[in-house]
Amino acid sequence: MGDKYQKAFVVKGEGIADSKWSFWNKEKIVIAGMTKRIEAYYSTKPLALGVGVYAIFDYANFSPKYLLGILNSKYLSYYLNVKFKDKHLAGGYLAINKTTIEQLPLVKAQPSKEQTIVDIVDRILLRKLNHSEGSTKDLEDEIDQLVYQIYELTPDEIAIVEGKK
Secondary structure, three states, rough: OOOOOOOOOOOOOOOHHHHHHHHOOOOOEEOOOOOOOOOEEEOOOOOOOOOOEEEEEEOOOOOHHHHHHOOOOOOOHHHHHHHHHHHHHHHOEEOOOOOHHHHOOOOOOOHHHHHHHHHHHHHHHHHHHHHOOOOHHHHHHHHHHHHHHHOOOOOOHHHHHHHOO
């Protein structure tokens, strides 16, 4: 606690189970356990996870980048806030855990819409990797619009999700 490292790493030793080591070395979608909105990150490199951080590594016939796009959408954060309002913590934070993640309504889209989301996620990841000027809000807004279509939200429902009603 309180130590700072220039380059932190974990060495496999007796205290680390083979299953945990294998999991840490797989690609995965990492999800913050305490947040105001879903914050998901796609990791293709080895990454050890601590307490209060969750991950998806079996994508159940979904593209991981498609899942990443819909997980980070406004709609799924809205859904999580409404469905699990009993899990709200002080300051508007939500406690997200394995059970919560498993109850999210993940929907397959038409292949063209799914591919469009994957392409947009690739552009977001590229911008973030290259520390490009400007935000990725425009691309995130595009994903939100596609997610509204996939989940067949009405204009009134979209307005509620967007906080305009």
